[in-house]
Amino acid sequence: MSEVSFEIRRGEIVGFLGQNGAGKTTLMRILTSYLPATTGEVIIGGEDVRDNSLAVRKKIGYLPEIPPLYPDMTIGEYLRFAAQLKDVPAARRREEIDRVLTECDLREVRNKTIRTLSRGFRQRVGIAQAIINDPELLILDEPTIGLDPVQILQVRKLIRNLKQKRTVLLSTHILSEIEQIAQRVIIIKSGRIIADQPLDALLNTSGSQKKILIRFKGDRQAIERTLLDIPNLKLTSVDSMEEVHSMELEIANSHDNYNELVGKILGGKGRILEVRERREDLENIFVRLNLADPHTRV
Amino acid sequence: MNKILTIARKELTAYFKSPVAYIVLVITISVFNVFFYLIIDDNREASLRDMFKVMEFMFIFIVPILTMGIFAEEKLTGTMEFLMTTPTTNTEIVLGKYLGSLTFFTVIFGTTLIYYPIIEFFGQPDLAATLSGYAGIWLEGALFIAVGILMSSLTRSQIVAAISSYGVLFSLSFSALFTKYLPSPAETLVIYAGTASHAQNFAVGLVTPGDLIYFLSGIFACILLARLSVENRIWQ
Numbered sequence: 001m002s003e004v005s006f007e008i009r010r011g012e013i014v015g016f017l018g019q020n021g022a023g024k025t026t027l028m029r030i031l032t033s034y035l036p037a038t039t040g041e042v043i044i045g046g047e048d049v050r051d052n053s054l055a056v057r058k059k060i061g062y063l064p065e066i067p068p069l070y071p072d073m074t075i076g077e078y079l080r081f082a083a084q085l086k087d088v089p090a091a092r093r094r095e096e097i098d099r100v101l102t103e104c105d106l107r108e109v110r111n112k113t114i115r116t117l118s119r120g121f122r123q124r125v126g127i128a129q130a131i132i133n134d135p136e137l138l139i140l141d142e143p144t145i146g147l148d149p150v151q152i153l154q155v156r157k158l159i160r161n162l163k164q165k166r167t168v169l170l171s172t173h174i175l176s177e178i179e180q181i182a183q184r185v186i187i188i189k190s191g192r193i194i195a196d197q198p199l200d201a202l203l204n205t206s207g208s209q210k211k212i213l214i215r216f217k218g219d220r221q222a223i224e225r226t227l228l229d230i231p232n233l234k235l236t237s238v239d240s241m242e243e244v245h246s247m248e249l250e251i252a253n254s255h256d257n258y259n260e261l262v263g264k265i266l267g268g269k270g271r272i273l274e275v276r277e278r279r280e281d282l283e284n285i286f287v288r289l290n291l292a293d294p295h296t297r298v
Numbered sequence: 299m300n301k302i303l304t305i306a307r308k309e310l311t312a313y314f315k316s317p318v319a320y321i322v323l324v325i326t327i328s329v330f331n332v333f334f335y336l337i338i339d340d341n342r343e344a345s346l347r348d349m350f351k352v353m354e355f356m357f358i359f360i361v362p363i364l365t366m367g368i369f370a371e372e373k374l375t376g377t378m379e380f381l382m383t384t385p386t387t388n389t390e391i392v393l394g395k396y397l398g399s400l401t402f403f404t405v406i407f408g409t410t411l412i413y414y415p416i417i418e419f420f421g422q423p424d425l426a427a428t429l430s431g432y433a434g435i436w437l438e439g440a441l442f443i444a445v446g447i448l449m450s451s452l453t454r455s456q457i458v459a460a461i462s463s464y465g466v467l468f469s470l471s472f473s474a475l476f477t478k479y480l481p482s483p484a485e486t487l488v489i490y491a492g493t494a495s496h497a498q499n500f501a502v503g504l505v506t507p508g509d510l511i512y513f514l515s516g517i518f519a520c521i522l523l524a525r526l527s528v529e530n531r532i533w534q
Contacts, residue, residue: 032383057385068380070308072315084304085384129380 001026001037001191008167008184010136015182015199016171017286023191024171025065028141031169032062045136058087061135065142067126071115075106075125078114079132086133100128104158120151127158131166138162140170144177156180175286187289194289202285211236211278213248214262218270220245226267233261244273301386302394309368309398319402322360327409329356334413344421346413350431350501353410354493357403357439358471362463364402365446366456368395369528373454382528392447392525399443407436427503434500437513438493442467444520451527 001023008014018024029035031042033053042049045059070078079097088096101107104124109117114125123143130138143159144152159181162168172178178185178199185202187195195202216223220240227235232252239246251261258275266272313319333352341348372378381391411432417423445466450459474492477485489495496509 029379034379034383054385054387057383060383062380062383064376064379066376068375068377070312070377072312077311081304081308082380082384085301085381085386087385 001030004040004188004191004193006186006193006196008169010167012184013168013182014170014184014186015178016169016186016188017173017175017178018171018188019173022188024173024188025141026191027188028062028064028139028169028171032060032139033057058133059136060139061130061133061137062139063123063126063130063141063143065145067122068129069114069122069125072113074111074113075101075117075128076110078125079128082129083132088133096132096134100132103131103161104128105154118151120147120154123147123151123155124158127155127162131162135166137167137169140168142172143170144172144174187286189289195285211248211250212258213246213274213276213278214265214272215244215246215274216266216270216272217243217245218266220270222269223247223266226265226269230261230264245270248278301390302397305381305386305391305394306397306401309395310401313364313398313402318363322363323406326356326360326406330410334416338417338420344417344423346417346423346428346431347501349410349413350435350497353407353435354438354471354497357435357442358464358467360406361403361439361442361446361467362449362460365399365443365450365463366460367450368399368447369450369524370453370456370459374456388525388528392451392521392528396444396447396521396524399447400440403439403443404436407439424503427501430503430505431501433505434497434509437500437510438497441470441493441513441516441520444517444524445470448520448524448527451524 004023004027016024016027026035030037031044031049033049033056036050044056047055047059049056070081073081076097079100080093083093083096098107101110104127106121106124106128109121114122117125127140127143130140140159144155147155156177159168159170168181170177170181182199184198185195186193220238223245224235224238227233227249234250235247236250237248249265258277262272262275330349330353334349337348337352369378372381382388414423414428446459446463449463449466450456452462453459470491470493472492472494474489474494477488480488490512496512499506499509
C-alpha cells in the first residue's frame with residue numbers, strides 16, 4: 001500500500017473496488033489491526049490502531065474473505081465463543097446471540113454443526129459473528145464471493161439491513177454489488193487509491209466530456225452538416241431505422257442546457273423523439289481507471 | 299483470565315470432538331497398561347521408576363500429535379484472523395491454547411495415577427518418590443506441550459509442526475546419549491539442556507530447585523517465543 005489516505009464518516013457505506021491483488025484485503029487487515037502498517041496511521045472512532053489496538057477491535061466487526069469458522073462447533077457454540085472473546089457482557093450474551101441469529105436469519109439452524117452448512121449459511125454465520133458485539137464499524141471482505149445467485153441476493157439483503165445502523169466498509173470486485181449497496185466508492189489499484197467519490201458523482205464522471213443520445217425524425221444529412229458548425233461537439237455514432245435516427249454526441253461538460261443545444265442542432269430540420277444523457281456505467285469507469293496511470297486520482 | 303479460560307475450553311472441547319484425540323487416548327492408555335503389566339511382572343518391585351521412562355518416551359510421540367494443529371490449523375483455515383481481530387491479547391490467545399492442551403494432556407496423564415494404588419496393594423512403594431516421579435513426568439509433558447505449541451505457531455502446516463516438534467523433543471530427550479563425542483564444556487551444556495537428567499532426579503524422589511527452574515523456565519521461554527511468533531504476522 002502506498003499513499004493511501006481517506007476518511008469515512010459515521011453511517012457511511014463505502015465500497016472498496018479493485019482487481020484481485022490490488023490491495024483490498026491488505027488494507028482491511030491493516031484497518032482491523034491484523035497486519036501492522038509499516039508507516040502512517042489508522043484512526044478508528046478516535047483510537048489509533050497501532051497504539052490502542054484492543055480499543056479499536058472492540059469497535060469493529062470483521063468478516064474476512066474466508067469466513068473464520070470452526071467446523072466442529074454448532075452455530076450457537078460458535079457465536080457464544082465469539083461473544084465471549086468480543087467482550088459482550090455475560091448478562092447480555094444470550095440476548096445478543098438471539099439478536100444476530102434473527103438478523104442473519106439463522107434461528108432455525110442454530111443447533112446445526114457448522115461443517116454441515118452450505119456456503120451461504122456459512123457466510124451468514126460469518127456476518128453474525130462480525131455483528132455480535134454490535135460494532136460501530138463493520139468491515140466485510142468480499143462477502144458474496146463464491147456464493148450462488150440466490151445466496152448472493154440473501155447476503156446482499158442482509159448487508160442492506162445492517163447498513164441502516166452502522167458504518168460499513170465493503171470490499172468486492174463485483175461492480176453491481178457496489179452499485180446496489182454503497183454510497184461511496186474507493187477504487188484501489190496496485191496499492192494506491194485511484195478514485196474516491198460518492199457513487200453518483202463517479203457515475204457522472206467521464207473526464208471533461210459527456211455523451212448525449214438524440215433520437216429524432218427528419219433530414220439526417222442536413223443535421224449532420226449543422227453539427228460541423230457547433231463548437232465542442234463531436235458526433236461519435238449514428239444509427240437509422242426507417243425514419244428514426246439516433247445520434248450519439250460527445251459534448252463538453254460545460255453544455256448543460258440540452259434544450260438549447262438540441263434546438264440549435266435540429267434547427268427546424270427534424271422532430272425530437274428523445275434526448276438522454278448517457279451515463280458511463282461503473283464497469284466502464286472501473287476499466288478506464290484501471291487502464292490509466294495509477295498515480296492519477298479521480 | 300476469562301478469555302484464557304474461554305480459549306482453553308474451546309481447545310479442550312475441540313480435542314473431545316476429534317477422533318484423533320480419542321485414538322491417541324486409547325492407544326496411549328493401552329500401551330501404558332501393557333508396559334505396566336510387563337514391568338511389574340518382570341521386576342517384581344513396588345516402584346513406578348521404569349514406568350516413568352515408558353511414559354516419558356510415549357509422551358515424546360503423542361504430544362506433537364496433540365499440538366500440531368493448535369496454531370497451524372487456525373492459520374490454514376483463517377480462524378487466526380478472527381481470533382486476532384477480537385479484543386483478545388496475543389498472550390491470552392497463547393496461554394488459552396496452552397492451558398487447553400495441557401488440560402487434555404493431564405487427562406491422559408491422570409489415567410496413569412491408578413498404578414499407584416495397584417502397586418500399593420501388592421507391596422510397599424515409596425510414596426514420596428512416586429509422587430515426585432509423577433510431578434517430574436507431568437512437568438516434562440508440560441514442557442513438551444509448550445515446545446509443540448511453539449512449533450505450531452511457526453507454520454501453517456500441521457505436518458511441519460509435528461515433524462519439527464519431534465526434532466526438538468528427540469534432541470531434548472536423547473542428546474545426552476551422544477555427549478561422549480563432545481568436548482567437555484559442550485558435554486555439560488548438552489546434559490543440562492536435555493530433559494533426561496532433570497526427569498531422572500524427580501523419578502528417584504529428588505526435587506531440586508534447579509530442576510524445577512529448568513522445566514518452568516523452558517515452558518516460559520517456549521510460551522514467550524510462541525507469543526512473539528503469533529505477533530509477528532508479516533513474515534508469516
